[in-house]
Amino acid sequence: MADSDGEYVGDLSDDDLGDHHVTSAADGTYGTRSKAKGGPKQKGGGRKAKNARGKAVWEDIQRSWEDVVEGADGLVSREDHLQAERRARLLRDTTPLQRGIIRHLMLVLDMSFAMAEKDFLPNRYLVTINCAVEFVREYFEQNPISQLGILAMRDGIAVRISDLTGNPAELIEKLREWAEQQEPLGNPSLQNALEMCRGALFHTPSHGTREVLIIYGALMSSDPGDIRDTVTSLIADHIRVTIVGLAAQVAICAELCTRTNGGDESKYAVALHEQHFRELFLSATTPPVTLTTEQSNASLLMMGFPSRTLASRDHVSLCACHNRPSREGYTCTRCRTKVCRLPAECPVCGLTLILSTHLARSYHHLFPLRSWVEVSWADAARSTVCYSCMAPFPIESKARLKGKGKAAAGGDSGAVGSNVPKGVSESGRYACEACGNHFCIDCDMYAHEIIHNCPGCQSDTRDSLALAADGDAEAHGAASHAKGDAMAIDT
Structure with missing residues (x-):
């Protein structure tokens, strides 16, 4: 039996190792490294032979296990798992609620020693800066008439990076300049940052929301006084705080978010990985629901x-x-x-x-687009391509049809498609309940996150045409009836 790692050859230079080849017992072609293209080593050709060596065998391994994720009901393909994660961001409550579309938000970034940790590659600091730049763009894309300011917590104090402004280019420029000139240093101070945010938001108009978003990577806070007094002042000024943690849950952060958001505990979350951190970060682009009577009352804004x-x-x-x-x-x-x-x-x-x-x-x-529903194989026959992008839909395989027949004969209706994650359509189709058209997952994401409108509903003219046809039919019937009455009178 041939050794899978090949035989050990000692006292050889790098050039000699490039020419060494271990044959396999099967066909004599397997080796730890491929031979040089020039054949046997020639005199003076060591450097050429070294440069001409191919890849090692282990460098071409097909990592098939990365394409499979183990679910609760068995093995699920990674593609279906990624689709389930994408759909989970869309399957949220779409009930129309009164929200404050004029927002005043202070973004507080933790730039203490804790942000130098490398659990997020290359480190928490750079990942946070990149996500902050993306957040600024997305924030003004979703809230164009709002304002945003940026603060930093480092060395026990709060530093102002940018004042409240509605110019995203200016915010991104200042944020990148700060990231190039400064490094994570010292301890964070929640109380100093909240007091500075309170001073910046205190004079904002009452018709807009006052919010603070904190990216917190440390497990402690170096405060000069009692932070609970600051929390009481925030509640009196109607300032709501949202915190995204990077390390672990901190009791004072949970208390801070719960008390300033009217008992809502979902405003504090800890990121599990980089993708989860990005989702939690960007979720703050959605305006919060109005809680105060002053914000709910209608007011004129010039x-x-x-x-x-x-x-x-x-x-x-x-x-x-x-x-x-x-x-x-x-x-x-x-x-x-x-x-x-x-x-x-x-x-x-x-x-x-x-x-x-x-x-x-x-x-x-204020009027979000309703979530689309999954389409089963039983209702998938009436569409072959996506209504929006015309991409072809998958066709039900013969193996699935055969399995469906066996499941029907055995009385097991849940055997087929049991490995499909929740929220993912087994047929790859998603239907709008209003117009009934079928769309692919990419169009589903694009419609709910970018254009916020259904292409099928926007281009649907069946109702107007039906009304026009009914009106023409009624007019034609009335004319025929009038003509018949006229003929009866003449006779």
């Missing part, structure tokens, strides 16, 4: 919808928001001040300047 102005080639003017020269921008509808991008607040008169598309894009939080 806004301006400026038009874009294009300057001539020879005329360059400064914008009032950054004092930078630019050829184009937007003119305030009240004081005619130029700003470079929207949404923004006029630096001169303080008027909120937005576009109509920004306001319309915020309404999908």
Whole structure:
């Protein structure tokens, strides 16, 4: 029996090892390393032979176990498991609730010594910075008329990275500059960070929400006083706190989130892995449900919808928001001040300047798109391609049909498809309950996370055509009846 690891050959140089080859008992071709393309070692050809060596046998191993995940009912393919994770983010409560679409959020990042841990590769600090940049983009994509500020906890104090602003480019620029210049240092201080957030949110208008999102990686907090007094002040100012932990659950963090969110314990969670951390981080882009009567009452907010102005080639003017020269921008509808991008607040008169598309894009939080349901193989025959992207759907295999027949004969209706994870369609189809069209998993994700509309419902004209056809039929019947009455009168 041949040794699977090959025989040991000592006192050989790297070049000699490249030429050494162990034959297999079966066909004489198996070895620990492939031979050099040049054949036997030639004089002076050691370097060439070394560069020409192929890969080791163990480098081409097919890791088949990575494609299979063990579930509760047996083995599940990794593709189905990933689809189940993607669908789990969509299968949430879609009940229309009153939410505050004008948000004021302070993002607090833990930059203490605990963020140098390497349980998240390359370390917690870099993973948090990358997720924070993605969060800033997604936050303003989902909440274009809101504002965001960033703080850091390090060395026992709270440091302000950026004030409240509605400019995502400015936030990302300052965040990256901070990440390049600073390193994790010292202990975090929850109380100092919360007091600074309270000072930044205290003067925000009452019609908007006041929120604090904390990314916390440590298991302790170096506070100068009693943090429970700060929690009481946060409750009095209607400031809600959400915390995403990276290490383990901390009692004061759970108490802080529960008391500031009206007893809701789901606002504090600990990340299990990097993907879970990203999901928890980005879940804060959804506006919270209004809790106070003051926010629930209707109030008028003055806004301006400026038009874009294009300057001539020879005329360059400064914008009032950054004092930078630019050829184009937007003119305030009240004081005619130029700003470079929207949404923004006029630096001169303080008027909120937005576009109509920004306001319309915020309404999908108030009227969310309903979740689509899984389609079984029994109802999958009426569709062969996705209604939106025209991608072909999988066809039911003969083995599944045969297994279904055996299950029906044996009276076991749950034998077929028992290994499919919860939330994943066995036929690869997902149906909208309103229009009845079938979609693939990619279109399901795109419709619920990006456009927030159903392509089938938006393009469905059957109701109007049916009404038009019914109206024509009724008109034709009335005309025929009138003609018959006229003929009867004539006779």
